[in-house]
Amino acid sequence: MRNLKLIIKREYLARVRNKSFVVMTFLSPLIFVGMIVLIAYLVNLNSDVQRVVAINDESGQFVNEFKDSDEVKFIDLSSVETEAAKGIVKEKEYYGLLHISEFAENTIPEIQFFAKEAPAFGFLDRIERTIADKLTNRQLLDRGIDVDLIEASQAKVEIGIQNFSGERTSKMSTYVKMFFGGAAGYLLMMFIIIYGNMVMRSVIEEKTNRIIEIIISSVKPIHLMLGKILGTSLAGITQFVIWVILGGVMLTLVSMIAGVDMSAMQGPQQQAIEQMSDNELQQLVMDIARLPMLLLLVSFLVYFIGGYFLYSAIYAAIGAAVDNETDTQQFMLPVILPLMLGIYVGFFAVIENPHGVVSTVFSMIPLTSPIVMLMRIPFGVPWWELAISFSLLVLTIAGVVWVAAKIYRVGILMYGKKPGYKELYKWLKY
Template sequence: MSNNLQLIIKREFISRVRNRTFVVMTFLSPLIVVGMIALIAWLTTLNNDEVKTVAFVDETKSFATDLKNTDQVEYIDFSEYNLERAKDSVISKKIYGLLYIPKKSTNKELSESIQFYAEESPNFSILNRIEGIIANKLTNQNYKAEGLNLEAIESSKARINIQIENFSGEKTSKMSNYVKMAFGGFAGYLLMMFIIIYGNMVMRSVIEEKTNRIIEIIISSVKPMQLMMGKILGTSFAGILQFFIWVLLGGVLLLVATSLFGIDPQPVGVDPSIALQENNQQEIQLLIQDILKLPLLTLVLSFFVYFIGGYFLYSSIYAAIGAAVDSETDSQQFMLPIILPLMLGIYVGFFAVIENPHGTVSTVFSMIPLTSPIVMLMRIPFGVPWWEILISITLLVGSIIFMIWFAGKIYRIGILMYGKKPSYKELFKWLKY
């Protein structure tokens, strides 16, 4: 590495690290993120603690004993009122909603005539619970009308719990695919955000120096390619430092927030003793085993490889765009080639990989360099042959070399061009100079 390149990397790194905005966001961002998580958890708790009051008019006199109060819903019997008076009472007392069960000659007519009145669209879970109560009651009445034995029917119901096991005899959790997708999806999404944030830093740095005409002085002492690579490397080192600080601070703050606010990792309203019944304890154990069986070492190593490779690939494009324009506003016309592959990688990962991680679509997009850093990271938790990873990385490295050459050509001409917004056609002409 030449002395000029080292000086540029050092200059870019120090200028980024000493920047007031960089320092503030480095330490403030984890606080904001953890604060938002704590706030959402607290608001969710408040939302779940709120008891909805539902009045009901039951003209059949059959459902009063079935509509029992729960932690989320409190029922009030307005059956002594007619419908209009019940509506007026609900409105005046600001009750959440009114359930109306009319009297009909048959259960079929009744099932199609039940109404729920509310000022706003009612909560889906509350409606679903009420529908289940009424449907169960009417079903049992229909059984009795047909002369069927309800106890015999209930005891005859089969409850299936399919056990998943591979051909080697190892049992697997039913949630295994979602756990793998969670690990891969988090890694892929984190990579995309890093590329967008720090790639924009490179572009803004180029535009700033070009606008201030500092670039004309710098370019007299160093080669354009060295300057471009110095900006990319210096910004990447600052970004990696910021990323590690975020991880450390975020972990500490999450632990502190959990202990201070008493955020319960158990789902709200779920009794742990109930959650572990009916083989749920075994399911949790299998889930933990599946997490431990994930190729964590391969995932971590691949994350850093694709982390660095994806950053270099896209930051060289960002640097070329910064050199080609005079302001960030002018850069918008060139952002589609960057944003589109990143978004495509995320969508392919979440919609194709989880359905078929080894299918044609997943495999092809994990090889294409512009999408492979994201899609391959999402595939690795599902188990990818080493030769596929090697091919993907080889193609990525080849693309980085080509893109740096391509961006260097545009950078060499663009940093000294002022006052004119270039078109794609002009950019390709610069490659010939």
């Protein structure tokens, strides 16, 4: 154990004292915050630009239906010929020209939009809906149907959701749960990929420098492998904590000093929240408060450590088996595939049916359970499923560490040979 502690300390200090580690630790939050500020600035800049659209309505029935807004201003050019209107739009560099032709009763007018570049989809959708609503109302009136009576007769139905014990919830609760679970699962995947590769590169570096031959003479290979995994993980956690603290502080300072409105980046989500009634907002807050935060936090730590340890052992074994990073490509697909599969299952299967067969099975498979189970927990998971999932994960970690230690023990001293899967299987028998 004493050697293991020394290796952990050595790996940790070697990582945190590395110049590139220090530079990226402090530079990454700056780049991240800079990107957020730039995007917010561009969004604010884009929202300040009001597009000017000219309308050439030959029928004279639609021009008054288009109302100005902060994004679009409409100008009536119906009194001039279409070709002359095109010339005016080009000369004054308007956003475009909307041309509506003459049309007979019970027909649809020919509508054209002339512009230098293709207009935005949302803008065209707004134009089409405005004209369609006008035509619909006119046809209803022609048939002697009172449009105001129809609008007054429209009923709005809201389905109340509650479980059998009487706890009420809302339609937004699924998205709230998916947000918390998805954020936890995605964060775990990124941590595994980033710092698992760091473990692999560390092993390859010491192997190619022949330093490992000296170290292995006084330390057991399994202790050396575990020390690298634990030391690198502690360095990664240190870096991540610094990122969170620095990023939060810098984002707050920049938004206060530069006066950039970060809320502009929220877009449709912010508008959806603003349109919610007081009861819906209150229900949304209750849904968030009702989440099993303590269980989610504990499970995140457990699956975070377990998942990282599982994949780091695989990364260490791959690093010991090859001489350079180029040779690792043949082994990376079996490592990345379960992680990507877990993410896709989480976002497409869990949100649709968190207690279905697919979601349940993949939350039990150790290679995908750290991600899928974290996404399922906000929806409520029986304790026995958590126990089975965690037990399988622990057993798999023990098996993978044993296999990785076997490969590590032989591969760490092998040079000049590109092993295949058959060769790795032979190493397990040594």
